[in-house]
Every structure is written in C-alpha cells, then in structure tokens.
Amino acid sequence: MSSMRMLVVSDSHHDISGLVMALRKFVGKVDMVAHLGDGADDVERAAEVAKLKMPRVEAVRGNGDFEPWIWPRRLIGSADRPILMLHGHLEGVSEGLGGILAAAAAVSAGLVLFGHTHKAFFEEYHGILALNPGSISRPRGRENPTFAVIDVPEEKERWYEVQFYEIDRTLRRIRKIDLA
Secondary structure, three states: OOOEEEEEEOOOOOOOHHHHHHHHHHEOOEOEEEEOOOOOOHHHHHHHHHOOOOOEEEEOOOOOOOOOOOOOEEEEEEOOEEEEEEOOOOOOOOOOOHHHHHHHHHOOOOEEEOOOOOOEEEEEEOOEEEEEEOOOOOOOOOOOOEEEEEEEOOOOOOOOEEEEEEEOOOEEEEEEEEOO
16 A cells, blocks of 8 residues: 555534635645545535545545435555544444444454544554544534544554644644654
8 A cells, every 4th residue: 555645524514614724725735535424525515615626535424414325434545454434423432432443343444533523532442543533613622623634654564643633713733643
C-alpha cells in the first residue's frame, strides 16, 4: 500500500460551513475524504459550494442518514492494512468501544474510524487504533468543531500519524499525535 493521507470528518448534520473550511484547506493535500455519518452526503454539497475538484470520497451511513445506497460500514485501505469506517451507533459506541473493536478485529483492521459521539477521541487497544474526529458542526464537550487528518505510512511496520484540527473563526491544529 502506498502512503495515503485522509481528511476524516463526522457528524456534519447538514451544516456544511465547517466542512467547506476543511475542504478548502486540505483538498489537494489529501488522497481521500472520509465522512463517518450523520450528514454523509454533505461532502458533495460542500465541494460544490467551495467549487473544488474532490479526491476520492468515502462515507458511511449514520443514524441521521436515510440514503439506502450509503453503506453502514466501509472497509478501505488495502488487504495488508485494512481500515474500517463506521458510524458507531449500530455497535453501541455510546456505551463503550467493545462493539467497534470487535468489528475491527473481525476484518483484521488496525484502524477503526467512527463518529456518533461528537467527541474527538483516539486510543489504541491491542493493536487497533480507534479514532473519532469529533463533530465538524455540533461538538460535545468542547466549544469548537473538530476533524482529523490521518497519514497512513507505506511501511506496515509504522503506525498512523494523526492530527486533530479545531474550527473557530479559522482552522488551527490542536493536537498532533504520532504513534510511530
């Protein structure tokens, strides 16, 4: 698998203002945009507003999405480095991470991306990195919306590099996590 950089967003709930800002900053610098549900179709609308030519876009259906053609789970990445995308509501993420970790382990994913809780979060559990970029429009537990940029290195031995961003009047990086 070649190196890949992803812009990861979740829970836009049809408010595309933060999404437009994130796309304007990162389209052209990322290989893919991943939307983790509850506004899964917002990326396309935001790209039109921002007049951007988009890279690959992957999305999963959240509990607030009703488009039947959007799958509730997506497996992206490669056979030797699978990444699981899901919203988390079907796996009971509000009660704990057991369901999403089991789903990731079932497909041998080293990274599981989820939303639903509207809280930026990452933690490594037995070789699986669980990451929530927070909500790009309706954060819980913090003042400003958040999203993440993830670098997936080419070498399987190297871990993921994660940067969380916060949106206030501008975009600013709030935390860089290098789990090398």
